[in-house]
Amino acid sequence: MKTRNLFCLLPLLLLLIWSLQTSACVAQSGQTPITIRVTDSVTNTPNKTYSTSVKCRGILLGGMRRLQETSSDFTFTYSENADYGPFLESVNGLAGSDANQTYWELLVSTCDLIRPDVGIGCYIPNANDMIILKYRTWSDHSKK
Numbered sequence: 001m002k003t004r005n006l007f008c009l010l011p012l013l014l015l016l017i018w019s020l021q022t023s024a025c026v027a028q029s030g031q032t033p034i035t036i037r038v039t040d041s042v043t044n045t046p047n048k049t050y051s052t053s054v055k056c057r058g059i060l061l062g063g064m065r066r067l068q069e070t071s072s073d074f075t076f077t078y079s080e081n082a083d084y085g086p087f088l089e090s091v092n093g094l095a096g097s098d099a100n101q102t103y104w105e106l107l108v109s110t111c112d113l114i115r116p117d118v119g120i121g122c123y124i125p126n127a128n129d130m131i132i133l134k135y136r137t138w139s140d141h142s143k144k
């Protein structure tokens with residue numbers, strides 16, 4: 001097959017993948033199950049792992065709110081940035097700090113570890129994603 005023909009098929013393929021994903025989460029009563037892991041590379045607090053879900057094609061922030069409502073053990077705060085949307089400020093009482101050069105990083109572990117280029121207000125989790133909220137310092141950027 002010519003490459004040009006392949007390019008014509010690409011949108012169709014993407015549509016197919018999208019509709020398969022959508023029907024997968026509709027089949028599970030409209031909820032996409034995810035795991036949220038809170039990990040802290042600065043103070044070395046032990047990891048905490050929680051199960052929650054997002055609505056079908058819903059944003060991560062929704063799943064975090066659902067978890068906060070149902071678990072006495074998970075809290076978070078965020079601020080609204082005019083340009084970039086919700087910005088994660090603190091998790092379980094620990095806040096990022098300019099003075100200490102620390103912040104909460106969003107990572108997603110599927111087969112690989114990915115660093116989404118969008119925040120909690122835009123990231124749409126896939127079924128069984130492990131969302132990692134990692135407390136880290138500005139300077140340890142090269143480490144995972």
Ligand SMILES: *[C@@H]1O[C@H](CO)[C@@H](O)[C@H](O)[C@H]1NC(C)=O
Nearest residue numbers: 037038039040046047109132
């Ligand atoms: C804590 O979670 C991180 C991110 O998933 C992982 O790399 C690390 O090995 C975990 N630490 C322990 C002690 O399980």
Ligand SMILES: *[C@@H]1O[C@H](CO)[C@@H](O)[C@H](O)[C@H]1NC(C)=O
Nearest residue numbers: 043095096097098099100102
């Ligand atoms: C900065 O780090 C110190 C030592 O870990 C801690 O006691 C202090 O509360 C932190 N400050 C902020 C604003 O987070």
